[in-house]
Amino acid sequence: MLSMLRTMWEIFIHLFRKAETVQYPEEMPYLAPRYRGRIVLTRDPDGEERCVACNLCAAACPVDCIALQKDAREDGTWYPEFFRINFSRCIMCGLCEEACPTYAIQLTPDFEMCEYDRQNMVYEKEHLLINGVGKYPDYNFYRVSGIQTATKDKGEAINESAPIDTKSLMP
Amino acid sequence: MPKVLVDGQPIEVNEGENLLEACLNAGLDLPYFCWHPAMGSVGSCRQCAVVQYQSDEDTNGRIVMGCMTEVKEGARFSLETENAVQFREAIIESLMLNHPHDCPVCSEGGECHLQDMTVMVGHRDRRYTGKKNTHRNQYLGPLINHEMNRCITCYRCERFYKDYAGGKDFGAQASRDRVFFGRQTDGVLESEFSGNLVEVCPTGVFTDKPFLAHYSRKWDLQSAPSICTGCGVGCNTAPGERYGRLKRIHNRYNYDINGYFICDRGRFGAGYVNNKERIDYAGLREVDGSYSAIRHENALATAGQWLNDKRVVGIGSPRASLESNFLLKHWLGPANFSSGLSDAEGPGMKQLIKVLSTTKANVPSVRQMQSADAILILGEDVANTAPRISLALRQAVRNKSFSMAEEAGIPEWQDAAVRNLGQDELSPLIIVTSSESRLDNIASHIYSLSPDAIADFGFSLAARLDGSDIEDEMVCGVADILSQASRPLVVSGIGSFSPDILSSAAKVADSLSNLNKKAMLSLCVSESNSMGVAMLSDEHTLSLASVMEQLDDIDTLVILENDLSRRLDRSALQKLSESKVNIIALDVIENSTLNRASMVLPAASFAESEGSLVNFEGRAQRYFPVFEPARDRLPSWHWLIKLASLDNDNKLSALACFDDVVSLLADSDKKWEEIVKVAPGQTFRDRGQKIPRQTHRYSGRTAMNASVSVHEPPQPKDNETALAYSMEGLNRDQPSTLSPYVWSPGWNSNHSVQKFQSKVDGQHKNQTPGIILISSNQNGFGESVSYERTGALEANNWTLIPIACIHGSEELSSYTKEIAELSGNAFIAISEDAANALGVLDGDGLQVIGGSAEISLEVRVVDRMAEGCVGYSVGYEETLSLAPGQTVRLAKDASWIRSKPHLIATDGASEASLGESLYV
Numbered sequence A: 001m002l003s004m005l006r007t008m009w010e011i012f013i014h015l016f017r018k019a020e021t022v023q024y025p026e027e028m029p030y031l032a033p034r035y036r037g038r039i040v041l042t043r044d045p046d047g048e049e050r051c052v053a054c055n056l057c058a059a060a061c062p063v064d065c066i067a068l069q070k071d072a073r074e075d076g077t078w079y080p081e082f083f084r085i086n087f088s089r090c091i092m093c094g095l096c097e098e099a100c101p102t103y104a105i106q107l108t109p110d111f112e113m114c115e116y117d118r119q120n121m122v123y124e125k126e127h128l129l130i131n132g133v134g135k136y137p138d139y140n141f142y143r144v145s146g147i148q149t150a151t152k153d154k155g156e157a158i159n160e161s162a163p164i165d166t167k168s169l170m171p
Numbered sequence B: 001m002p003k004v005l006v007d008g009q010p011i012e013v014n015e016g017e018n019l020l021e022a023c024l025n026a027g028l029d030l031p032y033f034c035w036h037p038a039m040g041s042v043g044s045c046r047q048c049a050v051v052q053y054q055s056d057e058d059t060n061g062r063i064v065m066g067c068m069t070e071v072k073e074g075a076r077f078s079l080e081t082e083n084a085v086q087f088r089e090a091i092i093e094s095l096m097l098n099h100p101h102d103c104p105v106c107s108e109g110g111e112c113h114l115q116d117m118t119v120m121v122g123h124r125d126r127r128y129t130g131k132k133n134t135h136r137n138q139y140l141g142p143l144i145n146h147e148m149n150r151c152i153t154c155y156r157c158e159r160f161y162k163d164y165a166g167g168k169d170f171g172a173q174a175s176r177d178r179v180f181f182g183r184q185t186d187g188v189l190e191s192e193f194s195g196n197l198v199e200v201c202p203t204g205v206f207t208d209k210p211f212l213a214h215y216s217r218k219w220d221l222q223s224a225p226s227i228c229t230g231c232g233v234g235c236n237t238a239p240g241e242r243y244g245r246l247k248r249i250h251n252r253y254n255y256d257i258n259g260y261f262i263c264d265r266g267r268f269g270a271g272y273v274n275n276k277e278r279i280d281y282a283g284l285r286e287v288d289g290s291y292s293a294i295r296h297e298n299a300l301a302t303a304g305q306w307l308n309d310k311r312v313v314g315i316g317s318p319r320a321s322l323e324s325n326f327l328l329k330h331w332l333g334p335a336n337f338s339s340g341l342s343d344a345e346g347p348g349m350k351q352l353i354k355v356l357s358t359t360k361a362n363v364p365s366v367r368q369m370q371s372a373d374a375i376l377i378l379g380e381d382v383a384n385t386a387p388r389i390s391l392a393l394r395q396a397v398r399n400k401s402f403s404m405a406e407e408a409g410i411p412e413w414q415d416a417a418v419r420n421l422g423q424d425e426l427s428p429l430i431i432v433t434s435s436e437s438r439l440d441n442i443a444s445h446i447y448s449l450s451p452d453a454i455a456d457f458g459f460s461l462a463a464r465l466d467g468s469d470i471e472d473e474m475v476c477g478v479a480d481i482l483s484q485a486s487r488p489l490v491v492s493g494i495g496s497f498s499p500d501i502l503s504s505a506a507k508v509a510d511s512l513s514n515l516n517k518k519a520m521l522s523l524c525v526s527e528s529n530s531m532g533v534a535m536l537s538d539e540h541t542l543s544l545a546s547v548m549e550q551l552d553d554i555d556t557l558v559i560l561e562n563d564l565s566r567r568l569d570r571s572a573l574q575k576l577s578e579s580k581v582n583i584i585a586l587d588v589i590e591n592s593t594l595n596r597a598s599m600v601l602p603a604a605s606f607a608e609s610e611g612s613l614v615n616f617e618g619r620a621q622r623y624f625p626v627f628e629p630a631r632d633r634l635p636s637w638h639w640l641i642k643l644a645s646l647d648n649d650n651k652l653s654a655l656a657c658f659d660d661v662v663s664l665l666a667d668s669d670k671k672w673e674e675i676v677k678v679a680p681g682q683t684f685r686d687r688g689q690k691i692p693r694q695t696h697r698y699s700g701r702t703a704m705n706a707s708v709s710v711h712e713p714p715q716p717k718d719n720e721t722a723l724a725y726s727m728e729g730l731n732r733d734q735p736s737t738l739s740p741y742v743w744s745p746g747w748n749s750n751h752s753v754q755k756f757q758s759k760v761d762g763q764h765k766n767q768t769p770g771i772i773l774i775s776s777n778q779n780g781f782g783e784s785v786s787y788e789r790t791g792a793l794e795a796n797n798w799t800l801i802p803i804a805c806i807h808g809s810e811e812l813s814s815y816t817k818e819i820a821e822l823s824g825n826a827f828i829a830i831s832e833d834a835a836n837a838l839g840v841l842d843g844d845g846l847q848v849i850g851g852s853a854e855i856s857l858e859v860r861v862v863d864r865m866a867e868g869c870v871g872y873s874v875g876y877e878e879t880l881s882l883a884p885g886q887t888v889r890l891a892k893d894a895s896w897i898r899s900k901p902h903l904i905a906t907d908g909a910s911e912a913s914l915g916e917s918l919y920v
């Protein structure tokens, strides 16, 4: 009896609170940057595609909705020849973002992805790739990695010493 | 069995093994790097550290290396104690100091032993903040990629390449933490086993270059158990596919044949499966001679008109499956079937089968060959015709050092110690061939003889072993060596296309068996199913020559996966082109026979179909489709059933699936009875499920085809085999013939194979190694051989010797880009003396005149060549008009333009300067 009265009281009190509901879509709600919505592929601070086609996001995805194929640029650096996300399967869990070693794949606060035709939920690389760094402004994988690129010789990565001279006899 | 205590638990061990092996056998996970099951221990990486206690009272113990510690009854060890655990973690940490941040862009990732071991010891956070060492990479040819930064200096590559495979152009360089593994200068790796570096190296330093170009992770590959089609050895392979592309070939462990290693032709030679020249649709020749692709229903309708009430002759193929060849023969009848072997090879194969079914010697598996204590090679360039066998022979010659080690009480796995003790002591290897071979550098005796002389030598040797009085020094010397051995091995084969050499080898093996030796006789064949198609042949089987003679009486010719331009001479080919006969040709890839055909049917390659192949021992093995044939391709056996049903042939139209074909084959003759046991049929289930071709972490299932349609198609059904195009099911306890890939929790690399072995380097737990179909009646070859010998040749007349090349001589692999790059030009091989006499240098041109042939070939001056003989590269487009044993004349080709030298030295030397020095 007592609890029923208390419940009625609580509900009555709500009449005088400010409403949380917003008039979406006229009024947009605030969503934090870490919100898990539409997935993008970002670029590194030098403007190159960040994704190195390592396939880790695809392996992490619980619904297997990411497919890609590795290709290489002339200097040997890896990038995805194609990169496809089937958003009609995606559950926005964010595991791909967590698996990504290059900060390439990121979830964004955009959730407005309705389509009349399910086929339009299939995003290819040109739909996913944005012209920015997303949430991580600084990271460039190839500056850290040991492989040689067009702009970085062996030994020029972060924390590397110059290549070894194998002919040296010094002890 | 002795027992040792590991962390208080008694484990059973095998006498003489080391603790690392014992732990792995007991299912314990002890990390390691430098130890390799086939190469033994050297104790260099320090990763397999454990604590050993001196006595029951000893509580501190001391750290020892598991791989260097022999297990003794009652010994006490600990893997888990704090000391050992910390030590192993510290080792990984130190190995990782210089390791680059490469995993995402490393094609070893996901099947990397270093990753696995790092996770196993629990090392996670990097503490070292200093700078990392870096290295420059080398260009090692089109097959192997080099990324030296990733090295952990375990020395396995060097030990495999130099010690195990006998390579000369690779090794460790520099000192201390500067050690570098590679060649002296950039260049193509010379060893025909270089591809094994990919699997031997526990990190991503050496990786598969063609695979890297279209890379997918191991977990994303769809695989099936397969058999290499590169030669007649029948190594087991595990090809992997994704997005309809055959991505790579990995070794698939088979205790009896290839063990852990395959040759480069096997690993890299299947790229033709992705070649643009593959046949996709049925094709019909129009009246104007052009081809047009047609729907296969229409093709079959037309074929029907050519088959009904007509004389139809079928030509089989030594590179098509046993089942396809059998169906062709069964459909058209024995009198209308030709094996498709060339007329040079057919009689040889017949002789070879006769030898194998009468020999008193044992016909060894590749593994058994490794136990030989003296080897005689008669007329076969094993390293090029049966590469994996040559690798086994390289191990066999070490038996001398193993017996020295045994006397000294050193276990076999103590690799460095055994090699140190043995030094250059090798068991005798006597090579009697016409020309140089890659095994020459480990041979104790080398003789260069013409094929006839090799056969004569063999017969005299057999006579001498039987006790005849023979004076010849060479014969007596070799006889003495062989009669001192207890397990002599005679290796010969079809490589010289000489039935006499085979008979002489048979005689020698019989004579050795008569001396109460455990003699072995191994005969190499040229193609993956030469043996199968030869066994199918009988007294009715037509030779290719007789098919060509009867051409006018034949209405329709069905050619099964056979490029006749490789087996017929020019005039026969000309006749075929001009004849009115309707040719229905089934093949996988564009070739000149298809250009002569009236109708082409697209056949599935080995990677898209199932079938059995019979290897050099007579061992039948099954390969399975890795992926579904695309477009209108069908397995040849399937096409043949369709064709046969058109021909009102009801006995074949009743065949509903592949297993029915196998059963029909088994019922057709006693010798095929066992064929049904080669692999489980399509009804096989493990715990109610088929065996999955995909890993349990196969990714992208709902996105791979989404670009075509967002509605995922069902998984393709495989109604022919026990495997499924799916990730559902278990890949664990099924027979080894059904093992598509190896993986075990915590062991993502191919080292997980030990979880499937009954013991380290032992048989598969559920071993099904194929079925040997030829058994010998042990009566001995017996026959007194009559033969004709070509008399002495006139001046400037030379006998042609076929020279097989690992890259270039085999038909299908030569349609692979990388292999074509390595094959180089067709050549004529002559000795230094002959070159002087003819006034030519290496790289000049020589006109070869004889028979219908008059061609110019590049000269290759070789170290040794039998008197009166010249060699030619077999299987090259340019040399197809030459025949083994043919007599030719040679003349310098004055108008020859030397090709640019093969540029491999890129450190410093510019193309121009290299060219200059060679052209002066």
Ligand code: SF4
Residues within 6 Å of the ligand: A057, A060, A061, A062, A063, A064, A065, A066, A085, A089, A090, A091, A092, A093, A094, A095, A096, A097
């Ligand atoms: S958010 Fe989750 S479901 Fe969506 S792509 Fe990433 S891993 Fe897959």
Ligand code: SF4
Residues within 6 Å of the ligand: A050, A051, A052, A053, A054, A055, A056, A057, A058, A068, A096, A099, A100, A101, A102, A103, A104, A105, B104
């Ligand atoms: S995990 Fe990141 S870098 Fe790797 S493939 Fe996915 S998006 Fe690209």
Ligand code: SF4
Residues within 6 Å of the ligand: B150, B151, B152, B153, B154, B155, B156, B157, B158, B181, B200, B201, B202, B203, B205, B206
């Ligand atoms: S290259 Fe590979 S196999 Fe050779 S020492 Fe380095 S890690 Fe070991």
Ligand code: SF4
Residues within 6 Å of the ligand: B228, B229, B230, B231, B232, B233, B234, B235, B258, B262, B263, B264, B265, B266, B267, B386, B387, B388, B389
């Ligand atoms: S030895 Fe022959 S069967 Fe074995 S991998 Fe090489 S080509 Fe293939």
Ligand code: FES
Residues within 6 Å of the ligand: B020, B031, B032, B033, B034, B035, B041, B042, B043, B044, B045, B046, B047, B048, B049, B065, B066, B067, B068
């Ligand atoms: S595996 Fe034992 S020391 Fe390397």
